[in-house]
Amino acid sequence: MKSIPDKNILLFRSCLVSVEYPGVEASTKFVFDKLGIGYKISEKQTCCTGLGYYSDVFDQIDTTAIGARNFKIAKELDCPNLVMMCATCYAINKKSVKLLNKKDDLREHINRLFDENGLSHLKYEKDDLKPTENIFHVIDILYGKKDEMKNHIKYDLSDYTIATHHGCHYCKVHYEDTIGGVRDPNIMDEIIEECGCKTIGWYDHKRATCGTGFRQRYSNPELSFTATADKMNAIEDEDVDILVHLCPNCHIQFDRYQDLISKREGRKFKAIHLNIAQFIALAMGGDFDKVIGAKAHTVPIDSIITELKEVSK
Numbered sequence: 001m002k003s004i005p006d007k008n009i010l011l012f013r014s015c016l017v018s019v020e021y022p023g024v025e026a027s028t029k030f031v032f033d034k035l036g037i038g039y040k041i042s043e044k045q046t047c048c049t050g051l052g053y054y055s056d057v058f059d060q061i062d063t064t065a066i067g068a069r070n071f072k073i074a075k076e077l078d079c080p081n082l083v084m085m086c087a088t089c090y091a092i093n094k095k096s097v098k099l100l101n102k103k104d105d106l107r108e109h110i111n112r113l114f115d116e117n118g119l120s121h122l123k124y125e126k127d128d129l130k131p132t133e134n135i136f137h138v139i140d141i142l143y144g145k146k147d148e149m150k151n152h153i154k155y156d157l158s159d160y161t162i163a164t165h166h167g168c169h170y171c172k173v174h175y176e177d178t179i180g181g182v183r184d185p186n187i188m189d190e191i192i193e194e195c196g197c198k199t200i201g202w203y204d205h206k207r208a209t210c211g212t213g214f215r216q217r218y219s220n221p222e223l224s225f226t227a228t229a230d231k232m233n234a235i236e237d238e239d240v241d242i243l244v245h246l247c248p249n250c251h252i253q254f255d256r257y258q259d260l261i262s263k264r265e266g267r268k269f270k271a272i273h274l275n276i277a278q279f280i281a282l283a284m285g286g287d288f289d290k291v292i293g294a295k296a297h298t299v300p301i302d303s304i305i306t307e308l309k310e311v312s313k
Helices: 015-020 022-035 050-054 060-076 087-102 104-116 138-144 146-152 187-194 221-237 248-265 276-283
Strands: 009-012 081-084 135-137 162-165 242-245 272-275
Touching: 009 022, 009 060, 015 022, 015 050, 015 248, 022 138, 022 146, 022 272, 022 276, 050 087, 060 081, 060 087, 060 104, 081 087, 081 138, 087 104, 087 135, 087 248, 135 138, 138 146, 138 187, 138 276, 146 187, 162 187, 187 242, 187 276, 221 248, 242 248, 242 276, 248 272, 272 276
Parallel strands: 009 081, 081 135, 162 242, 242 272
Antiparallel strands: none
């Protein structure tokens, strides 16, 4: 398994997390602090271009150039380990590092652009970063610390029926770097178990997409919501209370549109939706509003979690 850092981390901020579910960032910081993970945040860091890139607004050159800029910022902070709260940021930044290291013509072209615009200090040298040693998702860092989680658990969430959704951009873009398998992904299931809970494990459509498809949600909603309905029907068949995921786009698709799809399907879906960092933060005693960010959720968290039971010591 790849070496997982716990220091010199640039926690890469996500547009969708900040705008839609700020509790994901607050929860990530809360859990990292509990586990002694060393990280910084930079105001100079910019968007990875994910939404624009996958909607054909940004081309690969622009996206890679923006990545190169962010990578240099991380190096200057002595935080060469970039850790993403968003699976799209993870997929895009890892690809950008791979391209900058392998494609000499692309790297030289981007460095010329920097030179021409007075940004020579941002130039990327080959192998400045390595995709498997410096680019991570938050879930990777949490996995590296999973054995320590039980020491910080305050609340027992084991009475709830829990399922996981690992998402496409963590499991289906960089297969070789995915911890916990890609055919039956289980990295979140293993981490949740360290919090004193069991998930349902495999279920119908576990590996399927959330249905977002970026532009598909808007340009082809029938296809998009059909895929989402498949997932929601599957977890309702299993009587799931909490669906845990690791991508803000998946979070939006499930949480914001659950009532719409419930009406479309003529079936009441009850599950609430939590990012893995929110789930762990909740188990560790994070405040519902200040840490978990419960008020940002469309499906109320307290529609399922009506009270918290402390872990027996």
